[in-house]
Amino acid sequence: MALWGGRFSDAPTDAVFALSRSVHFDWRLAPYDLRSSLSHLKVIRANGLLQEGVAKEIEQALRELIMEVESGKFSAIDSDEDVHSALERGLTEKIGATGGSLRAGRSRNDQVATDLKLFAIDHMLEVASSITQLQAALLAKASEYGDASAPGFTHMQHAQPILFGHEIAKHVQSFSRDLERIQDWLIRTSVSPLGSGALAGSGLALDPSATARDLGFASSSANSIDAVSDRDFVAEALFILSMIGVHLSRIGEEWCIWATTEFGWAQVADAYSTGSSIMPQKKNPDMAELARGKAGRLIGNLTAVLAMLKGLPFAYNRDLQEDKEPLFDSLDTVLLVLPAVTGMVATTNFDRAKMLAAAPLGFSLATEIADFLVGAHVPFAEAHEAAGKCVALCEKDGIQLDQLSDQQFKSIHSALTPEIRKVLTVQGAIASRTTVGATGPTAFADQIKSATTNLSRLAKVIAAQRKAFSEMMGA
Numbered sequence: 001m002a003l004w005g006g007r008f009s010d011a012p013t014d015a016v017f018a019l020s021r022s023v024h025f026d027w028r029l030a031p032y033d034l035r036s037s038l039s040h041l042k043v044i045r046a047n048g049l050l051q052e053g054v055a056k057e058i059e060q061a062l063r064e065l066i067m068e069v070e071s072g073k074f075s076a077i078d079s080d081e082d083v084h085s086a087l088e089r090g091l092t093e094k095i096g097a098t099g100g101s102l103r104a105g106r107s108r109n110d111q112v113a114t115d116l117k118l119f120a121i122d123h124m125l126e127v128a129s130s131i132t133q134l135q136a137a138l139l140a141k142a143s144e145y146g147d148a149s150a151p152g153f154t155h156m157q158h159a160q161p162i163l164f165g166h167e168i169a170k171h172v173q174s175f176s177r178d179l180e181r182i183q184d185w186l187i188r189t190s191v192s193p194l195g196s197g198a199l200a201g202s203g204l205a206l207d208p209s210a211t212a213r214d215l216g217f218a219s220s221s222a223n224s225i226d227a228v229s230d231r232d233f234v235a236e237a238l239f240i241l242s243m244i245g246v247h248l249s250r251i252g253e254e255w256c257i258w259a260t261t262e263f264g265w266a267q268v269a270d271a272y273s274t275g276s277s278i279m280p281q282k283k284n285p286d287m288a289e290l291a292r293g294k295a296g297r298l299i300g301n302l303t304a305v306l307a308m309l310k311g312l313p314f315a316y317n318r319d320l321q322e323d324k325e326p327l328f329d330s331l332d333t334v335l336l337v338l339p340a341v342t343g344m345v346a347t348t349n350f351d352r353a354k355m356l357a358a359a360p361l362g363f364s365l366a367t368e369i370a371d372f373l374v375g376a377h378v379p380f381a382e383a384h385e386a387a388g389k390c391v392a393l394c395e396k397d398g399i400q401l402d403q404l405s406d407q408q409f410k411s412i413h414s415a416l417t418p419e420i421r422k423v424l425t426v427q428g429a430i431a432s433r434t435t436v437g438a439t440g441p442t443a444f445a446d447q448i449k450s451a452t453t454n455l456s457r458l459a460k461v462i463a464a465q466r467k468a469f470s471e472m473m474g475a
């Protein structure tokens, strides 16, 4: 049943209907559409726009539909155009023509913007909660390897030794920023479009602030034209989801590298690996690869929506119907990848001995020599030069830095006394890193402590937000 038709003499052709139709994907908005209908009903009822008997009947029918949609008893059919028309069909099937009364003062334009915001808020909160679980797994793994040494890399070349826990814990920081982004997005998204009508607001006695409050929004829109055309919240959510995807892809890449035979650092649990159909020995880190690969579609979805919005005239244009599938897909994707990566992180074991053996290779202690000379008041440029000469000598003789003789050190720089040997150890180099956020054991312990405090604070905030949202939905 179309929601229009009074002025038309011909029904849409099959091709027109097929292209217009969105119910096969926007049906997911049904619970949010019904909930916002209850709020709309509340105001038009309170402001005397409906007879009490009719209002009661509509409320009853809406509440039945909420349950029937949930149980699957009521769903969209082939002739429904979108979620809004399908649900209006549901109402009129129950109570006849009065089912159409709810359309007073409301357009599908403010309705769909409201529904999509509610959907987005609900699911972004789920993403946030799933991120906190990944962070908990990362923090646990970081603590487990808080005393393991490994080479740290820049340009994928050995740079300086680090604690392997520090390497793992860095990911907690990027996901904390994602959580902050979600919180920040929630503030901007908390503006209700309902009451804006098609584009101009309403001449009927509506109360947009009351519906906003009732739906858990902080305020109602300040401009009705903006309200029905604004999809910033979709684009921003897609950016945040892309960023999360990019962060997950970087974990994926690390796991892939660490699980190679060449590295041999990571033993990915069987439950998080897959085999090969032809090579019996294979154990592939497919979860890590999918985490890496899914970032592509997340970025694609963001690009699709930005391109759709570019140059789009205000107010509502049907182009906006293209906002939903990318958003749904990105939310589904991130919610699929997060738990898999969380499990993979939690169940991977690392080879401490291999990482420790690799830590001093590639002359990763050369900076220690330069820093030692700085301690003896040698200007850094001169110290850097001397340390470089040590490396060159080692390369020529095919030895490691600690294998240089006292005589060789002295010949390179007079301040390179035998004391130098104290700093030429992996443990010594790591322990010397004491600045805030450094890899040294004390700084690392502080880092884990404050990340843990921060995580438990944010997890509480997110749990409270989810509780409030689900209470609003159930009201």
Ligand code: ARG
Pocket (backbone or CB within 6 Å): 022, 026, 082, 108, 109, 112, 316, 318, 320, 321
């Ligand atoms: N299915 C439409 C969408 O997703 C709903 C709004 C339709 N509004 C309109 N004026 N045709 O955007």
